Amino acid sequence: MTDLEYMDHAEEALAAIERCCDQLNDRTDADLDNQRVGGMITITFVNGSQLIVNLQKPLHEIWLAARSGGYHYRFDGKAWVDTKTGEEFFAQLSREATAQAGMTLSFSGN
Template sequence: MTNHKEYLAFAEATLDAIESALDASGAEVEYERNGNVLTLEFEDGSKIIVNLQAAMQEIWLAAKAGGFHYRQQDGAWLDTRGGMELFAALSRYASEQAGVTIELSKG
């Protein structure tokens, strides 16, 4: 990212894409967006929280599996530690928490 405005545009578009992917998946996942925070809630009451961290120009994800930080690189959000792409990671963690396979794609 080169500037704050570009980061916000790309990050907010990513939150929109996650919402669209959840709708398209047909998964039994409730979600709510409040500003720059997207909360996914599963039937067992567990949650995944995806939020924008503008100061770091990152997207953070909190799930039962732990906390993860994603930084934009070549048009994708990649985990700063393991390198996993955000949508792949979100599919994995959502599937684990839902107990069924949930495939989320950018679109």
């Protein structure tokens, strides 16, 4: 994958996260505070916990930092998948957000 292809796919993922946060705030009482600075999005929950998603351009990866740990994802041509487990990024993001918010939250790349 070229640097340009990576950035196109990575920017699509970050934009999807921002859209999902807005939609979740409209549909639920989650009250997510999402802030983007360059290639990093910080999602802050009412309880003060955070999820941090950031781009790792030299590695062509997206990293997710959560209370449960850190995760690294690479684009496989269809989706961002964990470099160790093969789990899809938005599924993990949904699970982590649900755990930290104390309510079911669903993120998707659409």
